[in-house]
């Protein structure tokens with residue numbers, strides 16, 4: 001089991017997040033919750049020891065994502081996007097990313113995020129790339145709109161992607177703020193609005209060759225490791241399973257008052273346990289399910305658990321301020337976030353009872 005989740009600091013963090021999860025409106029950036037995360041060493045977990053990090057393994061990171069998501073999905077989600085950016089910086093070609101920058105990230109002095117979905121899951125049907133990369137002396141010029149970037153307004157670095165005229169992709173790091181970059185107003189969403197996800201417009205952003213992390217190449221994101229929160233990866237399933245655990249905790253509190261609910265809580269708990277074991281087997285390379293199948297099943301559990309909790313709490317739970325109501329809204333996030341085509345199809349089949 002992870003050293004981190006056994007530590008007093010981590011337990012303390014979870015208790016604080018449980019007592020005071022992030023709010024859920026736009027403009028409610030969870031500064032306090034992220035401060036607690038930093039105080040518990042959260043910026044160091046995924047970073048290598050050589051730059052002041054803790055060097056947690058990918059399995060440890062899965063446990064961390066699960067436990068945090070059970071307490072506060074918004075905080076856990078912001079961390080996954082920051083960690084995805086760090087992972088891409090760590091995987092960059094040698095010499096591109098300085099040790100100083102990695103140390104700043106591990107110490108929480110610099111915040112980073114990713115806006116890369118337009119290379120995999122967003123805007124794939126458009127004839128023209130969402131962000132075009134044109135070669136110029138000494139580097140590239142990026143023009144277009146990054147459709148989704150969580151916490152961009154609070155970040156100093158955006159790891160983003162662009163596509164060349166010939167269809168090759170590159171991954172680059174864009175410092176924020178700068179004149180050629182405009183971070184849009186955070187979108188008002190069904191849930192997780194406080195994560196402040198917005199469009200980012202790039203109006204001829206000059207990227208030095210030395211700031212290109214990877215590419216130009218075909219499908220530049222396909223080489224991501226298992227620990228990076230990449231599209232449909234095990235990390236995204238760990239977040240969904242953790243969220244389901246959080247909803248299950250709410251549902252079981254209800255069952256403490258009403259014994260007739262207990263069998264339903266037990267059934268969901270059993271499913272959650274089995275899926276978590278499957279996920280760990282997959283993380284250790286001996287799983288029977290693909291990452292997409294695991295994600296589909298984890299999504300399904302997250303959605304059904306939140307709805308079971310709502311059904312049990314009846315009309316009272318349907319009031320907007322009730323935590324079951326919030327859980328149902330937040331559970332819908334898993335239907336759209338980081339879902340590759342195979343996961344989307346799995347979900348549509350389940351929803352249409354095929």
Ligand SMILES: Cc1cc2nc3c(=O)[nH]c(=O)nc-3n(C[C@H](O)[C@H](O)[C@H](O)COP(=O)(O)OP(=O)(O)OC[C@H]3O[C@@H](n4cnc5c(N)ncnc54)[C@H](O)[C@@H]3O)c2cc1C
Pocket residue numbers: 081113114115116117118121122123124125147148149150151189192197333336337338339
């Ligand atoms: C809360 C939240 C936070 C996120 N944060 C990040 C982040 O920090 N970084 C990041 O990289 N990504 C992020 N994402 C993006 C996410 O991972 C997915 O890429 C995104 O949800 C895909 O949705 P989309 O609307 O962009 O998809 P699209 O496929 O672009 O669909 C957009 C719309 O286009 C239309 N459409 C779709 N397909 C077709 C078609 N074939 N023909 C015609 N019309 C079509 C539909 O009407 C659809 O509603 C976030 C998403 C959410 C919801």
